[in-house]
Amino acid sequence: xxxxxxxGLAAPExxxxxxxxxxxxxxxxxxxxRASLLTAVILSAVERFGVDTRELHNDSTAVSVQGVxxxxxxxxxxxxxxxxxxxxxxxxxxxxxxxxxxxxxVAADRAVPVAYRLADxxxxxxxxxxxxxxxxxxxxxRTDYLYIADSKLASGTAMAHIxxxxxxxxxxxxxxxxEDRWFRDWIxxxxxxxxxxLRRPGARTGEPAQVWSVAPAPLLSAEGYRVIWVHSTAxxxxxxxxxxxxxEAGAAALDALAAKLAGPRCRLTTQIAVE
Numbered sequence: 603x604x605x606x607x608x609x610g611l612a613a614p615e616x617x618x619x620x621x622x623x624x625x626x627x628x629x630x631x632x633x634x635x636r637a638s639l640l641t642a643v644i645l646s647a648v649e650r651f652g653v654d655t656r657e658l659h660n661d662s663t664a665v666s667v668q669g670v671x672x673x674x675x676x677x678x679x680x681x682x683x684x685x686x687x688x689x690x691x692x693x694x695x696x697x698x699x700x701x702x703x704x705x706x707x708v709a710a711d712r713a714v715p716v717a718y719r720l721a722d723x724x725x726x727x728x729x730x731x732x733x734x735x736x737x738x739x740x741x742x743x744r745t746d747y748l749y750i751a752d753s754k755l756a757s758g759t760a761m762a763h764i765x766x767x768x769x770x771x772x773x774x775x776x777x778x779x780x781e782d783r784w785f786r787d788w789i790x791x792x793x794x795x796x797x798x799x800l801r802r803p804g805a806r807t808g809e810p811a812q813v814w815s816v817a818p819a820p821l822l823s824a825e826g827y828r829v830i831w832v833h834s835t836a837x838x839x840x841x842x843x844x845x846x847x848x849x850e851a852g853a854a855a856l857d858a859l860a861a862k863l864a865g866p867r868c869r870l871t872t873q874i875a876v877e
Contacts, residue, residue, distance in 0.1 A: 633680050641741060644716055648709075648742075655742050657710035660734060660751040662727050664692055666699040676722065690724035705730050707738060710750075717741060727754030732763045745769050758825050765827070781823055785831060788820075794831060805836075812836045 606616035648655060667687060674687035687700045694701075703725045707717040717737050721730065731751060739745050745767040755761065755773035764771045775782055794817035802812045812835060819829035862868055863876065870876050 640718070644714075644741065647714055648716070651712075651714075653709050653714045654711035655709050655716060655744065655747060657748045657750065658707050658716065658738060659710055659713075660705070660707045660731065660749065660755075662703055662705040662721075662730060664690060664694060664701045664703055664723070666692065666694050666696050666701045668699065671700060685720050686722040686724070688723040690722075691726070705734060707734055727752070728757050728760070731755050731757075731760040735760075735764055735767075735769070739767070748772065761825060761827060775823070775829065779824075781819070781821070781829055784821070785819065794833075796833060799832075810835065810839075 606613070606619075611619070647653060671687040674684070676684055676686040678684065685702055687702055689697065689699075690701055690703065692699065692701060701723040703721040703723060705717075705719045705721060706715055708715050717734060719730075719734070719737070731749075731754070735749065738747065738749075747769055749755070749764055749769055749771040751771070751773055753774040753776045755771060756775055756779070761771060761773070796815040796817050798813060799816045800814040804810050804812060814835075815833045817831045817833075819831055821829070823829050859876070863870060
């Protein structure tokens with residue numbers, strides 16, 4: 603009864619709550635001024651509990667849905683835009699299902715949500731950061747926050763939008779970026795000046811400590827921003843284990859090929875067939 607009690611429902615009232623009634627209740631909630639409601643709740647939480655909003659973390663996820671949803675085409679309702687339920691890049695690895703994209707921004711201080719948007723199911727992450735930044739500024743009245751997001755933030759438009767207003771950001775450079783290729787070549791003949799940034803115990807008893815070290819890149823990014831390289835001992839161990847698995851699989855495949863070539867009935871009679 604913990605949940606109903608928290609909602610102010612007595613036992614007889616909780617017994618008549620079902621999916622149909624909840625669905626009907628969601629309809630007037632949609633027609634209400636949800637933006638003002640959420641703004642009031644967020645600002646009240648920030649003020650009441652002294653939530654630190656200097657560091658914000660953003661991420662998005664795809665929410666897969668079952669069914670056709672022929673009417674969910676983005677047609678405005680009550681003067682408000684509605685998201686399109688459609689096919690997109692499925693993070694659930696279910697490309698056969700339609701989806702929506704949820705975008706949430708939380709304060710690093712106790713992970714309190716400060717901004718949320720529901721977008722069309724085929725919305726890529728890249729263009730979402732600018733409107734999210736505008737929303738955060740309008741909501742909190744500050745531009746000097748530290749904005750942390752994944753590699754989709756590493757676009758010139760999004761980074762420039764944050765920096766131009768006095769904000770800061772932390773993101774991950776995608777593998778396709780030229781800075782990544784340059785570093786992989788550079789490190790063959792140079793040794794970064796690593797500085798230990800964080801150390802934690804191993805994930806399990808007896809495992810070595812997990813250490814993260816950082817080093818400033820000699821060059822700025824293409825847009826002129828500072829680049830920091832990060833080395834993780836845990837990731838290095840995972841990479842080494844993955845390489846070993848691939849090496850062992852390759853060796854086993856070569857052994858199988860050698861056995862086939864040595865057999866009396868091998869059908870691989872030319873070099874091209876063997877290759």
